Amino acid sequence: MSAQAPVRRITVPQIAAAKGATPIVALTAYTAPMAALVDAHAEVILVGDSLGMVVHGLPSTIGVTLEMMILHGQAVMRGSSRAMVVIDMPFGSYEESPEQAFRNAARVMGETGAGAVKLEGGARMAPTIRFLVERGIPVMAHIGLTPQATNTMGGFKTQGRDPATWPAFVEDARAVADAGAFSVVVEGVMEALADQITDAVAVPTIGIGASARCDGQILVLDDMLGLSGRVPRFVRKFGDLGPQADQAIAAYAGAVRDRSFPAEAELYR
Numbered sequence: 001m002s003a004q005a006p007v008r009r010i011t012v013p014q015i016a017a018a019k020g021a022t023p024i025v026a027l028t029a030y031t032a033p034m035a036a037l038v039d040a041h042a043e044v045i046l047v048g049d050s051l052g053m054v055v056h057g058l059p060s061t062i063g064v065t066l067e068m069m070i071l072h073g074q075a076v077m078r079g080s081s082r083a084m085v086v087i088d089m090p091f092g093s094y095e096e097s098p099e100q101a102f103r104n105a106a107r108v109m110g111e112t113g114a115g116a117v118k119l120e121g122g123a124r125m126a127p128t129i130r131f132l133v134e135r136g137i138p139v140m141a142h143i144g145l146t147p148q149a150t151n152t153m154g155g156f157k158t159q160g161r162d163p164a165t166w167p168a169f170v171e172d173a174r175a176v177a178d179a180g181a182f183s184v185v186v187e188g189v190m191e192a193l194a195d196q197i198t199d200a201v202a203v204p205t206i207g208i209g210a211s212a213r214c215d216g217q218i219l220v221l222d223d224m225l226g227l228s229g230r231v232p233r234f235v236r237k238f239g240d241l242g243p244q245a246d247q248a249i250a251a252y253a254g255a256v257r258d259r260s261f262p263a264e265a266e267l268y269r
């Protein structure tokens, strides 16, 4: 018999079917080696536009370009083989019209081979989501704290502190789900609001600073590895790589300065 077929990536229907069954494990990755580490454990790898802040040192995600997302998307695809790769549409690449969104999302899908795109916005973006999905581009929606709206929100602010605002967020979730989004990221909202949203839609909710009752969870990889400086309250540091890297770099600097590096085994004689 021929060799075993290559492992197929996780599909949109598989993610959709996880609702009410098994929690969806999602993390960001921006590079091939980090994608390979995540691929072994997660169903979804998000190439988040957070890469602008995490990798490129930008003050927000506003300056991230389509070209940056495609370049990092290609790297993540090369480093992974099993997880579904979802790529964030950056600020300014999809809001103008459904046509603009399709043109740019088609570039992302075609040039990276990713399985889906993600875009920020609720009811307002529903027509665009429908336009993309009807033309073959799976869309993950993103509601609640939407970082690309930082300038109108006045910063990265937890949403739904006033229960009077909750119906509008639930309506956002319903609208993006009705438009065909196969899942929805719910970020930075009150726990009870996240639970209402999860109960209101038939597609999986992926929480970040939301609720343990969401159908899945996502974090920025660098944050949970302990590689980021100040992190939001919703981050749990599952690792401590920042201080470990600092220690390693300090040890290297010391070894160079006292000429103990390189040693015999590290030389060609």
Ligand SMILES: Nc1nc(=O)c2c([nH]1)NC[C@@H]1CN(c3ccc(C(=O)N[C@@H](CCC(=O)O)C(=O)O)cc3)CN21
Residues within 6 Å of the ligand: 049, 050, 053, 054, 061, 145, 147, 156, 157, 158, 159, 188, 220, 223, 228, 231, 232, 233, 234
């Ligand atoms: N490294 C990183 N991690 C992220 O989770 C992340 C990014 N970057 N960049 C894009 C957005 C921005 N995000 C953020 C950034 C900061 C807060 C924050 O400081 N939140 C405050 C709450 C402030 C309030 O409600 O008034 C907190 O203390 O958690 C939240 C989300 C989430 N995303």
Ligand SMILES: CC(C)C(=O)C(=O)O
Residues within 6 Å of the ligand: 028, 046, 047, 048, 049, 050, 051, 088, 142, 185, 187, 208, 218, 219, 220
């Ligand atoms: C935090 C996740 C949901 C995201 O949108 C990103 O990393 O850009």
Ligand SMILES: [Mg+2]
Residues within 6 Å of the ligand: 048, 049, 050, 088, 147
């Ligand atoms: Mg994002």
